[in-house]
Amino acid sequence: MVDILIIRNKCDPATVATNWIGKGLKSHLKSKGYTVTDLNDAQATPANVNYWLNYGNKRTKKVAICFDHGSCGAFYGEKNNAVTPVITKTNAEDLTKELHVYTFACSTSGNSCVGQTAVKKCCYSWLGYTEPVYVILGEYMPLKECIWSYIDAMVAGKTIEQCEAILKQAYKDRFSLHWIFKYNHDRLRLYKKQSGMSIITHNRCPSVDVYIRDNLKDKGKEPSQGSLALSPDIIITLDPVPNPEKKFGDMSKNYGKNEVEIGNDNHIYLRVSNKSNTSSDVHAKVYFAPLTTSCVPSSWEFIGETILKNVPAHGYKVSSKKDVIVWKDVPDPGNIHHFCVIASIAGSGDPHPDTSGIHTGGDYWKFVRDHNNIANLNIRMVNSVPDGLSLTNFRIQGFPSKTICDIELDAKALPAGSSIGIKIRRNMFKKGKTTLKNMYERTSRTSRTNYWFYIKKKGVGIIKNLEIPPGNGYQSTVEVKLSGNAQNDKVYPLRISQKISGKIIGSVTLLIHSLNIKQVQYIAVKSSHLVHKSSCPAVKNLNPENIVPYNSIEDARIDGFDWALDCLNKSFTSKNVSFRLAQKVLRFVNKVGDSKTLCKKVEDTLGIGYYKGGYGKTQKKGISLIRTTANRIIKRRKELGKFTSLQQIDEIPYVGKDTFIDIVNSFK
Amino acid sequence: MKSNKQKKLGSQKKRPIEKLEKWVNEHPKEADLPAMNITTGKTFTAREVLKELKKEEKTGIATVDKEFLEVKSNIKKWLEEI
């Protein structure tokens, strides 16, 4: 039994060339986890092709790749070193039923030819050419790469339409190399049974039911119960994990901290489960949207896709090191500094759910609940000391028509004595219509554009009948002042829900991680945007509202805190700098008129103390840049137009590590 | 102005034979690659086609080989796009 059958005879000059196009393909596909039979040269007989393709035995499960002679009536192999038909209009029904066929051969996709006949019967898709094709004699790699592009797209789980578009583009990209690329391109034709198929979802394997969990209690039942915003099966890490199967292997655990670092690469691992009696490959797509009460698909942006091979029957699989989805240079989402991440999965006979009918948050959350192929991560984790204050921005989503909704803050789990407030845009608040339940207005904070409402008594606070104009949505902020009685190392959830007619149409969950100031390693100071060692004198006796506790310096950076110069003045690279500080440095360096001003900025900021701390010498009065170094930076800026990342400055030859560090430190 | 511009564009447009010659000069390796029609087994290189075209132009005598005519017409269509 194999996933893919390759047929490539070799009995005349033309097939010597087509045979070479298939050379190395088997090992290439095996490296991607597929099983393959390669009927090479004399093995490409009618008997062998029938053995591997006949529907009765289903020895080939997904794809037939055919590099050989072709005509309107047949695709050919060889017998006794002579060209011989192997797939014909007569046997196509049996041999290609529920398979995808990809040919590089003449004329099989002409009108009423073998390709169209096969698809009219039960073949899922057939890509061929309407007329004879040209091949280049001699081992010409651009042609081989072009032909392989469709195969690579298929085995990456792309839809057949995407595969076709990729092949067409591969041809177009090579138009200037040789005329045959245009010639073949113009004669390419795809027949398909339906749209949206991939080799993962439509093949000869039994249909399965695969799922990705909405919460730890989710067993794949539709509709699912419980939280929808906290999928434990989407795991985001900053650095790649060497052995994710082991590290994330316990399905009863939630490994996510799931903070996404803006401006850096993040790594996404998935865990998928299979309820069925047979194993299946699973194709997964991951998207992001800004943190909002309702992540409607129109706000999704594609991050990446992967295939988890052979997810076992009644079992599960964790992304391997190879399956990781890298979220490159995570973009700045603006005022809302956090994201929802959405995963959609598909298995054999269990395609990705169709999102086209979703227009409102209500549709969306119902969709997530009703489909076990979709999961969501719509949370934000915040650290806080007891008596500490945290602010989180998110978006209250509106819809194409005017929306009347309630915002509900469920703070039942927070310790007594905590204060929970929410900022609401004044134009959502309609006098006489909007009402408060277990909430009050803090008039001292009311401004021209916003109200601040706070929960009265421990429990749930509701703002009823807020109005959002058609097509609009507003940024909001939730403020939590954690009670002084909060326990150390405990996570307190706060759920913010958007409701229409009593039904939840969207929600954002904040997880407030309480950490005792005496037991953490680092303390960040909000007013200075700097993080200190917790033992540093500079953080003694600060107002708890002005500090954030951390046990990891990376987490502090993700939240926009950089290393303080008094206690953390050590060597670093661009990777260690927060997105916030990086933007500050870049704005200056991109704007500065000449190298002299750049030198002066460093000189004016970094004094003797910095010099002592960083370099341990005392002779000098302070620090300045060497003019030639500053000139190099300005020169590089001219070459690039402008710097878009700190790494570009870090990498300028002869600028040196210390100089880079001095420049960045000047902006702290 | 308008007619001037059109004239300029017109004069910039190269004839196929010149375009092919330019391409052959820029892609010496590809110009010598034999391209085979898998059905007929006929093979031509772009350099050979250029040579034939030049000969035709010089002598006024065109080749009537069916496969060659087809390749010639395909190359002309291709030259319009590159």
Ligand SMILES: [Zn+2]
């Ligand atoms: Zn310090």
